[in-house]
Amino acid sequence: MASSSKITSASFWQKYQLYFLLIAAIIIRQIPIVSIPLNWLESYFHEISHGIAALVTGGEIVRIQLFTNGAGLCTTRGGLSFLVSFFGYAGATFWGWLLFKLANSHQRTAQVVSGLMIVLLLASLVFWARDVLTIIIISSLAVMFVFLIKMRRLYTLQLLLKFFGLSILLNSLFSPTYLFDGRNLGDGAALASMTMVPELVWVVIWCVLAVAALYSLIKMNKKSY
Numbered sequence: 001m002a003s004s005s006k007i008t009s010a011s012f013w014q015k016y017q018l019y020f021l022l023i024a025a026i027i028i029r030q031i032p033i034v035s036i037p038l039n040w041l042e043s044y045f046h047e048i049s050h051g052i053a054a055l056v057t058g059g060e061i062v063r064i065q066l067f068t069n070g071a072g073l074c075t076t077r078g079g080l081s082f083l084v085s086f087f088g089y090a091g092a093t094f095w096g097w098l099l100f101k102l103a104n105s106h107q108r109t110a111q112v113v114s115g116l117m118i119v120l121l122l123a124s125l126v127f128w129a130r131d132v133l134t135i136i137i138i139s140s141l142a143v144m145f146v147f148l149i150k151m152r153r154l155y156t157l158q159l160l161l162k163f164f165g166l167s168i169l170l171n172s173l174f175s176p177t178y179l180f181d182g183r184n185l186g187d188g189a190a191l192a193s194m195t196m197v198p199e200l201v202w203v204v205i206w207c208v209l210a211v212a213a214l215y216s217l218i219k220m221n222k223k224s225y
Contacts, residue, residue, distance in 0.1 A: 039070030049091020100165030
């Protein structure tokens with residue numbers, strides 16, 4: 001009976017793990033100091049997505065800046081301006097979705113992903129971080145992933161990566177709404193200026209993408225059990 005009870009408990013945890021992690025991410029987002037590394041992580045993926053869009057379309061990254069309040073700035077030169085502006089929030093959504101999906105596939109995959117994140121962060125540190133604050137923040141994120149990859153229990157590493165993925169997704173869902181600050185600045189305003197499509201439309205598109213990514217993970221989770 002005890003063995004059967006443990007199996008049932010484990011099965012329940014596996015089935016509803018995504019929801020528990022999602023609730024934990026929602027709660028932690030409300031805690032000012034504890035949520036800071038998660039905000040930095042989302043901001044980094046947002047800015048590196050701008051940069052990658054520039055690189056892929058023939059441009060270059062001049063510098064990446066991250067700030068203590070979770071804001072960031074990626075200065076690029078060349079490339080397709082529309083894609084560079086669009087892929088900040090869209091890219092963060094993709095990174096969150098990808099982190100969860102890869103971590104969920106296998107424990108060893110989660111370990112490899114952590115290693116790749118360290119490489120990406122170190123490359124950003126060497127090539128695009130120019131100010132002390134950004135260097136400190138990116139270094140802190142790299143150290144965080146180093147601790148992850150050194151964990152003996154791969155299950156814990158896998159769990160934390162999934163949590164990070166969901167946290168990034170949540171941030172990419174709510175962050176676009178901060179563009180409604182009346183200052184006519186940011187990615188939405190840039191896209192509105194380029195396309196004559198109102199900023200509100202771009203914010204809705206980014207939010208819908210984040211919801212769709214989250215829904216696909218929930219659907220995938222249901223199919224697994």
